[in-house]
Amino acid sequence: xxxxxxxxxxxxxxxxxxxxxxxxxxxxxxxxxxxxxxxxxxxxxxxxxxxxxxxxxxxxxxxxxxxxxxxxxxxxxxxxxxxxxxxx
Amino acid sequence: xxxxxxxxxxxxxxxxxxxxxxxxxxxxxxxxxxxxxxxxxxxxxxxxxxxxxxxxxxxxxxxxxxxxxxxxxxxxxxxxxxxxxxxxxxxxxxxxxxxxxxxxxxxxxxxxxxxxxxxxxxxxxxxxxxxxxxxxxxxxxxxxxxxxxxxxxxxxxxxxxxxxxxxxxxxxxxxxxxxxxxxxxxxxxxxxxxxxxxxxxxxxxxxxxxxxxxxxxxxxxxxxxxxxxxxxxxxxxxxxxxxxxxxxxxxxxxxxxxxxxxxxxxxxxxxxxxxxxxxxxxxxxxxxxxxxxxxxxxxxxxxxxxxxxxxxxxxxxxxxxxxxxxxxxxxxxxxxxxxxxxxxxxxxxxxxxxxxxxxxxxxxxxxxxxxxxxxxxxxxxxxxxxxxxxx
Numbered sequence: 001x002x003x004x005x006x007x008x009x010x011x012x013x014x015x016x017x018x019x020x021x022x023x024x025x026x027x028x029x030x031x032x033x034x035x036x037x038x039x040x041x042x043x044x045x046x047x048x049x050x051x052x053x054x055x056x057x058x059x060x061x062x063x064x065x066x067x068x069x070x071x072x073x074x075x076x077x078x079x080x081x082x083x084x085x086x087x088x
Numbered sequence: 089x090x091x092x093x094x095x096x097x098x099x100x101x102x103x104x105x106x107x108x109x110x111x112x113x114x115x116x117x118x119x120x121x122x123x124x125x126x127x128x129x130x131x132x133x134x135x136x137x138x139x140x141x142x143x144x145x146x147x148x149x150x151x152x153x154x155x156x157x158x159x160x161x162x163x164x165x166x167x168x169x170x171x172x173x174x175x176x177x178x179x180x181x182x183x184x185x186x187x188x189x190x191x192x193x194x195x196x197x198x199x200x201x202x203x204x205x206x207x208x209x210x211x212x213x214x215x216x217x218x219x220x221x222x223x224x225x226x227x228x229x230x231x232x233x234x235x236x237x238x239x240x241x242x243x244x245x246x247x248x249x250x251x252x253x254x255x256x257x258x259x260x261x262x263x264x265x266x267x268x269x270x271x272x273x274x275x276x277x278x279x280x281x282x283x284x285x286x287x288x289x290x291x292x293x294x295x296x297x298x299x300x301x302x303x304x305x306x307x308x309x310x311x312x313x314x315x316x317x318x319x320x321x322x323x324x325x326x327x328x329x330x331x332x333x334x335x336x337x338x339x340x341x342x343x344x345x346x347x348x349x350x351x352x353x354x355x356x357x358x359x360x361x362x363x364x365x366x367x368x369x370x371x372x373x374x375x376x377x378x379x380x381x382x383x384x385x386x387x388x389x390x391x392x393x394x395x396x397x398x399x400x401x402x403x404x405x406x407x408x409x410x411x412x413x414x415x416x417x418x419x420x421x422x423x424x425x426x427x428x429x430x431x432x433x434x435x436x437x438x439x440x441x442x443x444x445x446x447x448x449x450x451x452x453x454x455x456x457x458x459x460x461x462x463x464x465x466x467x468x469x470x471x472x473x474x475x476x477x478x479x
Contacts, residue, residue: 013396016465017465019465036458036461038321038399038400038403038458040314040317040318040321041317041318041321041322041325041399042396042399044318045394045395045396045398045399046396048394049394049395049396057190057191057192057309057310057311058311060190060310060311060313060314060318061311062313
């Protein structure tokens with residue numbers, strides 16, 4: 001099971017949307033007013049491409065996407081499931 | 089010659105097949121379908137039998153599983169012949185793609201094989217009388233019942249809504265934007281044809297009325313709250329990509345028609361092609377079409393790579409291709425003069441269809457606002473003197 005910290009990559013990706021605003025790890029991304037209607041799609045493509053996971057319908061919960069910490073937890077969980085599936 | 093770069097041999101072969109099909113099975117009939125405001129059932133059957141309706145369905149469910157550029161080439165060639173047929177690939181593809189991307193295993197197994205073969209036609213029902221570009225104004229509602237959901241509301245301008253067997257439909261469930269798969273035979277759903285539309289007249293538009301419309305529990309697609317941000321966004325992204333490529337074909341058709349007419353028509357003792365002001369219009373069509381094709385190819389390569397940049401690239405492609413198609417169509421009518429205004433030549437159809445392309449899947453103005461916003465995001469974060477008055 002992986003316990004890697006994915007937050008640096010997530011923060012680096014999100015920085016492009018936030019200009020000079022420094023996003024805190026527990027700050028609600030959607031409450032900031034910085035993101036547009038394309039953002040969720042970009043975020044999904046990013047986590048899938050960067051971390052080799054597949055976001056599925058059951059993952060579509062706001063609590064999985066609204067902070068850097070939540071995204072890190074989602075990626076950690078999905079990678080752990082993927083690793084378990086591969087070793088089964 | 090149409091400018092293309094880096095098509096693989098398989099993509100080039102597919103393009104040639106689509107071009108041949110369009111020339112033989114679409115172009116000769118497109119004006120009649122436009123006048124009759126419908127595509128005949130025999131065409132649906134032929135089209136489905138060739139596998140074209142399965143273009144956006146993964147191979148494991150019986151679809152073609154086309155790579156992004158090949159899917160684009162299909163749209164380009166169909167768009168060259170008939171924007172209504174291309175619209176069928178667009179909306180059916182949007183519904184198929186959304187089910188493949190966000191459907192449960194059960195939904196995928198139930199719908200995708202039927203969508204792949206054309207046994208079921210899919211449509212996209214988001215637009216309402218008060219909600220077009222402003223999708224957040226979505227007013228249709230859903231409420232839970234013991235065995236499923238009840239839907240209420242109105243949908244407008246649903247492309248191929250007259251012919252669809254299932255609608256990817258959006259409503260508010262407990263106030264949250266939510267996607268549903270609504271079968272045509274759902275009790276409480278009424279489908280009314282829309283006629284007399286400006287362009288893509290054969291795309292069999294419909295209005296949908298949902299009056300206590302009952303759907304089963306497994307009609308819910310994705311999760312409540314993600315109907316627009318994930319499900320509709322995924323579908324619209326494919327739709328925008330499809331329309332962009334279709335506009336390349338439409339602009340190419342304008343160029344082809346203008347070249348042929350200007351070659352044989354004479355005024356003031358010379359051929360039209362020798363008039364410099366006509367040459368200006370043809371040069372703009374040729375350049376705009378080539379640039380639009382390159383933007384679409386770039387978007388295609390980025391889609392294939394599943395790059396986050398593919399979304400922005402698709403907006404650029406759709407904006408440029410749709411505005412090029414309209415300008416090209418307007419110039420094509422101008423080149424044809426009075427002949428271009430009647431039914432003898434297809435350029436008046438191209439002009440009506442091209443105007444629709446500037447409105448659907450993100451209006452020109454929405455594209456401009458989004459592209460401008462993204463340009464600010466892409467700006468290097470450095471401090472550079474901006475000029476202006478100094479002390």
